Amino acid sequence: MIQKIIYKLCVLFFVFVLAACNTATTQKKISPAEKSAASSAFNLANERGIEGTWEGLILQGAALTYIKMELSPAQKSAGSWQYTGKAYAQSFDGYIKGYSVTQDIQTENVEILATYDPLVRTFHFQARPGGRPGRLGMHTHLRNIGGVYDQRKGALAGLRQSRVMGRNTTVNTGNQYFLFLRPDPFEDAAKTFKRLKKSSSPGGISKIAKSAQSIFAQFSRIMPSGGPSKNTLREWVKPLYDEYPDMDLYRSAYGHFELIAIKLFRDHHFEKYLDDPFDQLSAGELANIQGAFINLRKSRNMTDRSTSVLERMFWTGRGDNAAMQTALWVKAHRHMLNWRKDCLKKLAKLPGRKDSLLYTDRFEKELEKTASTLLWSSELTQDKQNLADARQRIAFPALKAMLADFKTASKSPSLMNQLATWQTTEKRLFSYLSQEQSRGLLNAAEKRLNNVIAHLLPPYDQRISSMGTGLDAVNNGNAWFTDFTGMFAKVIKNNQVLQILADFKQERRDHLHQAQDEMLAQIQQGFDRLSPQMSKSADAARVSYLTGLKQTDRTWFAVPGDGDSPATRTVRAAMDKLGGQATGYLPPRLARRTGFVSWPLPPTDKPYNKLYSSKVDPLISKTGILADSDELVRTVMPKPIRDAKFKFNSNIVWALFHGRFDELDSRYYTGQGIGSDITSKYFGKNPRFHYAFITYAGLSSKEHGKKQIGPTSQVFWNRTKGGEVIRKGFGKIYISTPFFQYYERSYKLATKVSSTDAMWGKNGFQILQTMMDFGSGRGFQKSGVRPDGELQIARAGWEYAIYEDLRILLEKWPQQSYGLWQLQENIARYLKGRPSLQALYNYRS
Structure with missing residues (x-):
């Protein structure tokens, strides 16, 4: 007690210093309208919104920026109110000197779009393009920030991420609280920052006073009695270690530990150990506290040394006036806690209706944004429990009211569906009930549901x-x-x-x-x-x-x-x-x-069974082409075969055997290879037909050699390059004479298109996969030997069905039989541009 009296006498010795610093913050009285609005979570009629003039402060580095905003109502909806306006900014020095922030040519301005949620009193600012930018970075400050509205005290407060924009980089400089007040309260609050700024400015006091203040500060640091004791500081900081037992302030980065430690500066806790709220401390009192931290740093106890790091939050020097930041944070933090207190009061009075959950959700969402810096872990846990309790308190009456409505509603299909899906539709409300409560409600609903069903x-x-x-x-x-x-x-x-x-x-x-x-x-x-x-x-x-x-x-x-x-x-x-x-x-x-599942066609008439399996009459094979114009020849020729003795998988071979030349239209075979598509679109040819033709010729030569239907001879040609023959006898096979003039042309067309489709695929990109397959050895699985004996590097996907159908056909039908002659005759007729055998006879089954 004696030490404190000595300390006060020393303070009076430097009265001219203390006179400049000793100001108190004026508090605004709460009007009856505000009390009424705070008493009901859904009484939005009394909400005043955030229109009007606001003045506030935001820190950029160690410098304070003064901002003035003028907001006008723009649009109101059930969930949010919108405002438009303009914000002006200048340095806090300009504000102290009385420069007009709206008229000074050195100030910055920006258009603002503000959104306000009247239910939980939260806001969001967004800077619009345009305005007058400058070094203060108004667009950065107000680009995308949000916070809460302390309606009782008339304050907008929040926490934003501060970033410095460079030419090519964005540097994250930590987080900063910001604060906006109405003009009169702001003028009172600004006195705190004027006082702190004077304590670090050589121009704020006379040289004698400056020297006296310096001597006093040194004197206070030397005298242990000038500030709080070590035990006092230990008790003051104790909640920090209780909530975060593993935290080491000594090794934590500036900015990070300050956001956590700011909770130690709450008025009721700070005054308990350090007499006055932080933003009412004088420069001498701040210096004394710094001295106490310096003494604490000398301790061998690591916890004490870690605690001494908090000294920075009390600095008032020119290079780093951290006390100004702390004061701003304390004021903003104070209003955010007021907002939380009001929200918790509303939470406790929410009516038992389903729409009350909207309030709990919005409050929880906003709480999650600032919980780590605004609340201790124990407080956050308690708030979550309060939310859970409120939801449980809301759920049962809300569901009970719904059940009462169900019991009085008329028995209709709509009521039946509502009762049937009630537990699913209101799954969230039911999740807050106890098992006993849920069981009671659902049993009553089921009883009502059975009554409605029995009525319908x-x-x-x-x-x-x-x-x-x-x-x-x-x-x-x-x-x-x-x-x-x-x-x-x-x-x-x-x-x-x-x-x-x-x-x-x-x-x-x-x-x-x-x-x-x-x-x-x-x-x-x-x-x-x-x-x-x-x-x-x-x-x-x-x-x-x-x-x-x-x-x-x-x-x-x-x-x-x-x-x-x-x-x-x-x-x-x-x-x-x-x-x-x-x-x-x-x-x-x-x-x-x-x-x-396709069934076989009706069997061939019995009189023809033996004929069709026997060798074709040479006279028919020679005179068949005359049937187009000679009725007598047509009558002696056999009826075309319907049953091929197996099921076709290839549309091409089926069309040739049954004489359906309309099914050879190349338009039916697009989209399976880039080579086929180009040949069909630009040349009007069907490469699959030509492949079937050369495959049949090759297989027939391999199977029957010179003993094919009709006159047979050997066909081949020489392969040249640059006018020189590089290979003689290419494509050498035995072939029926009617095919002789068409074979080479069809062979070249079919092999080129099939190779292109195999290598390039449908759109050309398959070539990459093909190259990878050949690189790994898998590509050779697609290679093979053509019926004429020539090596084929890759085969297109559509080749296999054609080849297999022709192979089976030659296997099912004997050498020189009518079945093979029918296929061969139709191939020849298609090549010559004549109608098929079936079209010629127009036969009926």
Whole structure:
């Protein structure tokens, strides 16, 4: 006590210094309107918003920037209010000297868009392009910052990330609190910073006073009695180590530990150990505290030495007036705590309604942004518990009110669906209840749901017995099932609903049995109307029939469980048979899309079986071409073969065997290789046909040699380069004479296109994968030997089906048989531009 009296006497000795520093902060009284607004979380009518004039401070490095904002209301919606305005900035020195921030040519300005949430009183500033920039960096300060509104004290406070923008880099300089007040309160708050600035400025006091202040500061540091004791500082800093036991201030970076330590400067805690709030301390008192920290640094205790680092937050020197930063942080922190206090009061008074959760969510979201710097860990834990308690307090009354509405609402499908999905729809509210509370509510809801279902079911039960008979009953049953499952989809597992479904399915089996013969007759009629011809128009009719067959299946047997009925199995077996028979007439490219397994074509007429397997008459092979113009020759030639004895996979070979030259159109074979697409588009040729031609010629030569159909001779040519023959006898095979003049040209076209498709793929990018495959050795798996014996480096994907179909055809049909002659004759006719054998005879099965 005596030491403190001596200290006060010393302070009076330097009264001219203390007179400049001893100011107090004026506090604004809370109006009745503010108290009313704070008492209700949803009383937004009393919210005044943030329009008007604001004056504030933001630190940039060690320099204070003074900002004045003028905001005007722009737009209001349920969730947020928007404001537009302008912000002006100048250095705090300019403010002290009385320079007009709105008129001085050296000030900066920027257009501002502000968004305010009146529910939880948070705001967000965004600087718009334009304005007058300068060295203070207004766009940087206000570019994208947010905070909270302490409505009782009329303050906007928050924490922003401070960044210094360079020409090519952005340097993160830590975080800074900022503060905006109304003009009158700001003028009072600014006195603190004027006082602290004078204490570090040589021009603020006379030389004698400056020397006296320096002597006093040194004297205070030498005298231990001038400041708080070591134990006092230890007790003051104790909450920091209690909350963060592993934190080492001595090895923490400046800025990081200050954001955590600022919580030690809260008024009630700071005054308990250091007498006055921080922003009311004089320069002498700050110097005394610094001296106490210096003494603490001399301690051998590492915790004391770590604590001494906090001395920087009290500095008032010219080079680093950190006390100004601390004072700004303390003031902003104070208003943010006021905001939190108001929010917690609202939280405790939230009504038991579902929309109250909106407030808890927004408060929690804002709390998460500043929790690490605003609150101790224990406080954050408590706030989270408060939020959980509030949600639990809200949930049960809210759900109970909903249940009361359910009990009074009329029994309708809408009410049934609401009750059925209540637990899912209100999953969040139910998650806050205890098991006992949830069970009680859900049991009551289920009881009400059963009553509603029992009220809605009788009309559907009555319809089951009045569906008619036969196919009409099946169709009426489908309509009933669609209506019923649509109505009761969300309660389909309810026992009452399941019982009605069971009754319907029992009747359904009888309806299907009665309609079986009618169904079979209907699908057979559609099949009988199909033409036996193999033509493009007949293909369209078959595809339409098959599509309708699939749709009929879905229409008739629309009820789950229909497939278990014997009648359904019988009808579907008939559909598969008729669909397979119709599909057997289609080209492979269409047959693959029908969804039916292709059946073999009807067998060849018995009188022709032996003939077709025997050798073709030489006279027919010689005079076949005359059948185009000679009716007599046409009548003695055999009927074209329908059954090839195997299923074709290649559309090309199928088209040649059955004489469907319309299926050789190159437009059907695009999109499988860049070489094929170019040849088809710009030259109008189908390289797959030419590949089939040379493959058949090669396989036939390999299999039968000189004993092929008709006159046979050897074909080859020389390969040249630059006018010189580099290889003689290229492509040497035995070939039927009608093919002789076409073979070389087709060979060159087919091999070039197939190699291009194999190497380059569909769009040209496959060449990269091809090169990688050959580099790893995998590419040689695609190589092979052509039927003529020539090496093929790579084969296109479409080659395999053509090659395999021709190989099987030569295997199934004997040497020089009518089956091989039919294929060969159609190839020759296509090359000569003549109609196929089938088109010539226009035969019917």
